[in-house]
Amino acid sequence: MSPVDVNANPLDLKPGIPQRLDSEVTRIVAPNAGVMTGAGTNTYLVGSRELAVVDPGPDDESHVQAIVSAGEGRIRWIACTHTHFDHSPAAARLKALTGAPIAAMRAPVTDHDLRLVPDRSLAPDDLIQCGGVTLRAVHTPGHASNHVCFLLSSNGMLFTGDHIMQGSTVVIWPPDGNMRAYLESLRRLLELDMRVLAPGHGYLIHSPHAEVERLIQHRLRREDKVRQAVLQAGEPATINMLLPRAYDDVPKVLHEMAALSLRAHLDKLVEDGELRCRGERYSGR
Numbered sequence: 001m002s003p004v005d006v007n008a009n010p011l012d013l014k015p016g017i018p019q020r021l022d023s024e025v026t027r028i029v030a031p032n033a034g035v036m037t038g039a040g041t042n043t044y045l046v047g048s049r050e051l052a053v054v055d056p057g058p059d060d061e062s063h064v065q066a067i068v069s070a071g072e073g074r075i076r077w078i079a080c081t082h083t084h085f086d087h088s089p090a091a092a093r094l095k096a097l098t099g100a101p102i103a104a105m106r107a108p109v110t111d112h113d114l115r116l117v118p119d120r121s122l123a124p125d126d127l128i129q130c131g132g133v134t135l136r137a138v139h140t141p142g143h144a145s146n147h148v149c150f151l152l153s154s155n156g157m158l159f160t161g162d163h164i165m166q167g168s169t170v171v172i173w174p175p176d177g178n179m180r181a182y183l184e185s186l187r188r189l190l191e192l193d194m195r196v197l198a199p200g201h202g203y204l205i206h207s208p209h210a211e212v213e214r215l216i217q218h219r220l221r222r223e224d225k226v227r228q229a230v231l232q233a234g235e236p237a238t239i240n241m242l243l244p245r246a247y248d249d250v251p252k253v254l255h256e257m258a259a260l261s262l263r264a265h266l267d268k269l270v271e272d273g274e275l276r277c278r279g280e281r282y283s284g285r
């Protein structure tokens with residue numbers, strides 16, 4: 001988990017300025033930079049004659065105005081990768097201004113934008129057709145149970161939301177976040193004909209298959225550290241006891257967030273039958 005330097009905000013991730021990425025994709029960064037959001041949430045306008053907006057972002061009036069103005073009357077769909085508060089709340093305002101319907105998986109019950117009401121409730125592998133381009137919804141639970149990535153078939157660009165970020169590590173936050181599901185979702189991406197990743201935060205990522213492999217290995221290395229921390233603790237250990245050992249390479253300022261992912265790793269190891277948990281204390285079997 002690496003901290004993001006929000007002051008080093010390069011020009012092309014400056015909020016509010018449409019950045020053309022290729023003939024069918026434009027990115028506008030929302031003005032919500034922070035430790036968790038990097039330079040801000042990326043909103044993508046996808047298509048040419050007609051446009052789908054992927055991740056409208058936080059409900060910020062200036063951001064929605066920037067999207068509408070870049071859309072020049074062509075916005076036909078609003079698609080959300082998931083319903084965390086930095087990704088979907090602008091959907092309602094954008095729909096009111098453009099009339100475009102909202103496509104998303106329904107919000108689960110906790111820590112989500114429950115006000116989002118999809119006009120189209122997405123199922124795995126659903127297609128969104130928009131003026132000659134097609135977005136395929138690839139269900140990728142893990143960061144959030146209702147997370148989908150969108151694959152733009154014409155150029156192999158995969159919009160990854162918070163499943164894969166650039167410049168920071170994705171937090172897996174149980175119980176809606178699930179490490180086992182996250183790893184399975186990463187492995188599923190390896191089967192896709194994808195050529196570039198367009199993350200919800202940060203720059204485009206090239207060599208997508210190598211990046212996905214790197215992320216899987218990163219998680220498995222962390223899982224190994226977590227396993228070792230439990231086995232070497234000498235007694236059934238709490239999250240707070242395990243944190244300094246399992247995340248000794250992560251700055252203390254990030255430990256509160258790391259504790260969430262640590263719980264997700266521990267839950268997975270218990271599910272896998274490697275560890276046991278009794279009253280918030282973890283031990284070997």
Ligand SMILES: [Zn+2]
Pocket residue numbers: 082084143144162
């Ligand atoms: Zn999220």
